[in-house]
Amino acid sequence: MKIIVLVKHVPDAQLDRHLSGEDNTTDRADSILSELDEYALEAALQLTEARGGAKAGNQVIALSMGPAGAVNAIKKSLQIGATEGVHLRDDALAGSDAAATSLALAAAVRHLGADSPVDLILTGMASTDGETSLVPAQLAERLDLPQVTFASELEVDGGRVIARRDSDTHYDTIEATLPAVVSVTDQINEPRFPNFKGIIAAKRKTITTLTLAEIGVDPAQVGKAGSWTAVQTAAARPPRTAGTIITDEGDAGIKLVEFLAAQKLL
Amino acid sequence: MAKVLVFIDNPGHALKKSSLELLTIARSLGDAAVAVNGPLNDDVAGAFGANGATTVFRPSSDDLDAYLVGPKAAYLAEAVAASGATTVLLENSFDGKEIAARLGIKLGAGVITDVVAVDQDGTAHKSVLAGSYTTTAKATTAVSVLTVKPNSVTPEPAAAAANPEILTVDVPESASAGAARITGRKDKPASGRPDLTEARIVVAGGRGVDGDFGPVEELADALGAAVGASRAATDAGWIGHDAQVGQTGKTVSPQLYISAGISGAIQQKAGMQTAKVIVAVNKDAESPVFEIADFGIIGDLFQVLPQATEEIKKRKG
Ligand SMILES: Cc1cc2nc3c(=O)[nH]c(=O)nc-3n(C[C@H](O)[C@H](O)[C@H](O)COP(=O)(O)OP(=O)(O)OC[C@H]3O[C@@H](n4cnc5c(N)ncnc54)[C@H](O)[C@@H]3O)c2cc1C
Ligand SMILES: Nc1ncnc2c1ncn2[C@@H]1O[C@H](COP(=O)(O)O)[C@@H](O)[C@H]1O
Numbered sequence: 001m002k003i004i005v006l007v008k009h010v011p012d013a014q015l016d017r018h019l020s021g022e023d024n025t026t027d028r029a030d031s032i033l034s035e036l037d038e039y040a041l042e043a044a045l046q047l048t049e050a051r052g053g054a055k056a057g058n059q060v061i062a063l064s065m066g067p068a069g070a071v072n073a074i075k076k077s078l079q080i081g082a083t084e085g086v087h088l089r090d091d092a093l094a095g096s097d098a099a100a101t102s103l104a105l106a107a108a109v110r111h112l113g114a115d116s117p118v119d120l121i122l123t124g125m126a127s128t129d130g131e132t133s134l135v136p137a138q139l140a141e142r143l144d145l146p147q148v149t150f151a152s153e154l155e156v157d158g159g160r161v162i163a164r165r166d167s168d169t170h171y172d173t174i175e176a177t178l179p180a181v182v183s184v185t186d187q188i189n190e191p192r193f194p195n196f197k198g199i200i201a202a203k204r205k206t207i208t209t210l211t212l213a214e215i216g217v218d219p220a221q222v223g224k225a226g227s228w229t230a231v232q233t234a235a236a237r238p239p240r241t242a243g244t245i246i247t248d249e250g251d252a253g254i255k256l257v258e259f260l261a262a263q264k265l266l
Numbered sequence: 267m268a269k270v271l272v273f274i275d276n277p278g279h280a281l282k283k284s285s286l287e288l289l290t291i292a293r294s295l296g297d298a299a300v301a302v303n304g305p306l307n308d309d310v311a312g313a314f315g316a317n318g319a320t321t322v323f324r325p326s327s328d329d330l331d332a333y334l335v336g337p338k339a340a341y342l343a344e345a346v347a348a349s350g351a352t353t354v355l356l357e358n359s360f361d362g363k364e365i366a367a368r369l370g371i372k373l374g375a376g377v378i379t380d381v382v383a384v385d386q387d388g389t390a391h392k393s394v395l396a397g398s399y400t401t402t403a404k405a406t407t408a409v410s411v412l413t414v415k416p417n418s419v420t421p422e423p424a425a426a427a428a429n430p431e432i433l434t435v436d437v438p439e440s441a442s443a444g445a446a447r448i449t450g451r452k453d454k455p456a457s458g459r460p461d462l463t464e465a466r467i468v469v470a471g472g473r474g475v476d477g478d479f480g481p482v483e484e485l486a487d488a489l490g491a492a493v494g495a496s497r498a499a500t501d502a503g504w505i506g507h508d509a510q511v512g513q514t515g516k517t518v519s520p521q522l523y524i525s526a527g528i529s530g531a532i533q534q535k536a537g538m539q540t541a542k543v544i545v546a547v548n549k550d551a552e553s554p555v556f557e558i559a560d561f562g563i564i565g566d567l568f569q570v571l572p573q574a575t576e577e578i579k580k581r582k583g
Binding site: 013014016017019024026036097098099102125126128129131132133134135137138140141142144145146147148149150162165166167168169170171172173174175176177180185186187227228229230231232233234235236237240242243244245246247248250251252253254255256257259260261263265266 | 334335336339359360361363364366367368370371372374375376377378379380389393394395396397398399400401402403404405406407444445446447448449450451452453454461467489507508513514521522532533536539543544545547551556557558559560561562563564565566569570571572573574575576577578581582
């Protein structure tokens with residue numbers, strides 16, 4: 001199997017995150033591999049390992065679009081087990097919204113499928129910075145491939161993908177033919193950590209850098225110029241300040257209700 | 267006047283509150299039309315009129331539900347063309363966002379998700395980075411596609427009801443070619459409680475409930491609230507995954523969020539820190555949840571919650 005896993009380099013959510021600059025873009029110092037993309041990588045590794053792994057010719061390509069630092073998300077993916085990395089990097093990409101991102105990623109996927117066909121494009125359910133969940137659906141639309149998103153279970157069998165997706169009101173079984181774009185939720189598996197062997201092995205794996213020219217994308221179609229949405233203003237929400245904290249002395253339930261009554265919440 | 271198209275997927279027997287909110291916003295922006303999918307009963311058609319929709323579009327095919335979102339986006343693109351709409355509003359669910367995503371590509375239109383308010387000029391307001399920033403954003407394209415969070419406006423019927431014209435839109439045959447199929451569907455049992463994302467009050471339990479959601483549910487019922495949970499509680503199987511609040515669960519912005527036995531990890535906060543008032547009950551004074559609580563109780567939820575429930579029942583007589 002040949003699987004492309006989309007991995008994004010995002011600011012660490014455990015730290016304070018900021019929007020900065022004239023275009024209110026996300027500050028990417030202290031960035032890491034998006035936590036939710038680890039589930040997609042794990043799903044890819046499980047699918048290929050069940051088919052003999054890298055030794056049997058299976059490929060798990062970690063593809064990231066982003067500035068220089070994004071290579072760290074790729075390196076981490078290689079340490080976890082991806083077989084090769086691809087970094088789509090071009091100054092013109094800065095400030096891309098979901099539509100422009102999906103355009104560039106679609107071109108990169110086509111480029112990577114030129115020599116041998118790709119079976120699956122696996123993504124996370126959302127990037128932990130953009131949080132839009134738009135990119136997987138837009139990628140499917142642009143590539144004219146079946147979209148199988150928010151999979152909480154995934155099986156590939158005889159050229160078909162079978163997934164489970166939970167919505168608010170029902171559980172669905174989704175089926176599509178390969179190749180397909182599949183996004184997975186954090187319910188699907190338990191991502192592994194890189195081990196010592198993986199970290200050593202990663203040093204020998206290749207990371208290819210691609211520019212827009214190499215994948216045939218006009219710089220005017222991406223970045224701020226090619227985006228269809230623009231952030232106009234951004235204001236940090238004042239941090240929530242702690243209110244009244246009491247220790248239960250046997251009547252805290254009643255005090256709780258008194259608080260609600262005072263706030264007119266009953 | 268600007269034309270605004272609202273997409274409503276399978277309204278069933280009555281319009282949801284979130285659908286009424288979309289119609290209210292649509293009217294505030296211009297001339298409202300609806301593109302509906304699924305059976306359209308008379309009550310719902312009447313409600314569209316009462317909410318000022320001048321046109322209701324229906325798809326020429328009745329099997330759009332057999333596929334995952336793609337064909338619905340194709341239908342909606344045709345409805346946008348037929349209506350001349352420059353703004354399209356959808357609900358902010360997984361499906362709503364993905365239909366919006368694909369519609370955006372089909373129309374060359376900017377898509378903005380998680381919207382909580384829309385100005386007359388199309389500027390959308392939303393919060394980002396787990397509620398730590400509020401931003402305004404605007405589509406730079408002729409058409410803008412917005413997915414709006416529930417509880418964004420108070421739904422109101424139109425001053426004057428309309429008598430909408432019902433038109434059928436042709437869904438291109440190619441729409442479903444190669445689309446992922448929904449081959450099995452099992453309904454989830456309804457809880458009888460308010461919908462989590464729409465509820466005015468949410469009572470949520472975490473690992474601290476230790477397998478027993480009873481005290482959380484009883485307090486929720488006394489308050490007419492929805493029940494939420496942390497991932498630790500849903501992963502343990504104590505309550506369904508749909509109750510999960512947080513980064514990979516639901517984002518809620520209720521008037522009141524009562525957190526019980528939840529430590530307040532960043533992924534949990536991501537889903538609830540825009541609540542108007544936060545109350546936390548936790549045994550551990552060091553829990554991060556107390557940093558964001560308006561009213562915090564250091565105590566045992568098995569003592570505090572039942573006592574509060576009793577007191578509420580007493581006051582309500
Ligand atoms: C990719 C990813 C996504 C995630 N998404 C989410 C998400 O969407 N939502 C989410 O919630 N989490 C999410 N998490 C998990 C998150 O990191 C925390 O692990 C989780 O929120 C912890 O749940 P908890 O607070 O219930 O449990 P704990 O952190 O174990 O806290 C339990 C709390 O209960 C208190 N307690 C125990 N007994 C009592 C008692 N009798 N009375 C009062 N208090 C008591 C304890 O003092 C403690 O503070 C995610 C994690 C990852 C890696
Ligand atoms: N710049 C990027 N590089 C690689 N993958 C991305 C990028 N942006 C988004 N993705 C993928 O798309 C998924 C959804 O992202 P989003 O639509 O931004 O919420 C992520 O989990 C990634 O798998």
